[in-house]
Every structure is written in structure tokens, then in C-alpha cells.
Amino acid sequence: MTKVELRHQRVSDAKRFYEILNNPNFIFFMIRPGSIDTEKEFLRKNIQKIKKNIEHNYAILYNNKLIGGCGIKINQHRKFIGEIGYFIDEAYWNKGITTKAVQILEKIGFNKLGLSRIEIVMDLKNIASRKVAIKCGYKKEGIMRKAVRSGDKLKDVYLYAKIK
Secondary structure, eight states, X not given: OOOEEEEEOOGXXXXXXXXXXXXXXXXXXXXXXXXXXXXXXHHHTHHHHHHTTSEEEEEEEETTEEEEEEEEEEOSSSTTEEEEEEEEOGGGTTSSHHHXXXXXXXXXXXXXXXXXXXXXXXXXXXXXXXXXXXXXXXXXXXXXXXXXXXXXXXXXXXXXXXXX
């Protein structure tokens, strides 16, 4: 039986995350670390982000293999709201792994972090992310106009949310 697990991200995950995130087929995930060292710097900041309840980032493991990452950003003005995000190696797309990771992450958000609302924001063309949100019981609340920066442009995105 295949198993999806989450664990806190480690600095040693940097090379693998760098490889996954720099895949040219990642057209909806705008984070592209410029180097493995850049990714290590990001990962080193995770401990402080957790302590300050800003962000909680996890590695996605599939059968004990690191295949992606996910996390919850806490709204600093409304600390009962979190926004989740995720990325997964292209070799593991369309296998239900992201859906399972989101379900685990959601439990962390609602049960451990005390959130009462979790949001997922996605590109209007990101059908796979839309399917994950719907499978996990998130409801589409609408389109957020010019809400996400992509390079030097502001893009419209869907807002999906789930209430505890």
C-alpha cells in the first residue's frame, strides 16, 4: 500500500526542492529558487516562521521518498485563517497524492494550529489544483482580481475555502 506522509522541511531537502521547483512544466507555481543555496536559505528560515506562527512548511513523502512540499501561511491580520499551497514532482501528478497531502495539512491547520478557515488560491487555468480543492471539500468563493503577482504582472485567481 502506498503511503503519503508530511514532515517538517529540512535544509537537506534543498537540492530535491530545487530540482522539482525548476521544472519548466511548473507553469502555475511561481517560486523558482535561483540556486540550491537560495533554497537552503529559505529552508533555514522555517524554524523562525513556525515560532512566529507565520508559516508552517512540510515535505511531502510518498513511500518515504521526498516528492514535494506544502505549507500553511497564517494570515497575520486574521490569525484564524490560513492559506495552503503545495507543489509535487511532475512524475507524481494525477495520482491522488496531492489530495491526500492537502487532507493531512488541513488536519494540522484545523486541529493543531486552531484555524477556523483554510483557503486555497489558484490560477484560473490550474485545473489540477481546482480538482484537488473540490475533492477535499473546498468551495469556490469567487475570483480575486489582480491578487497574485506573476513576474511584473498581477493575475486573477480563484479563491476556494473550507470552514471548520
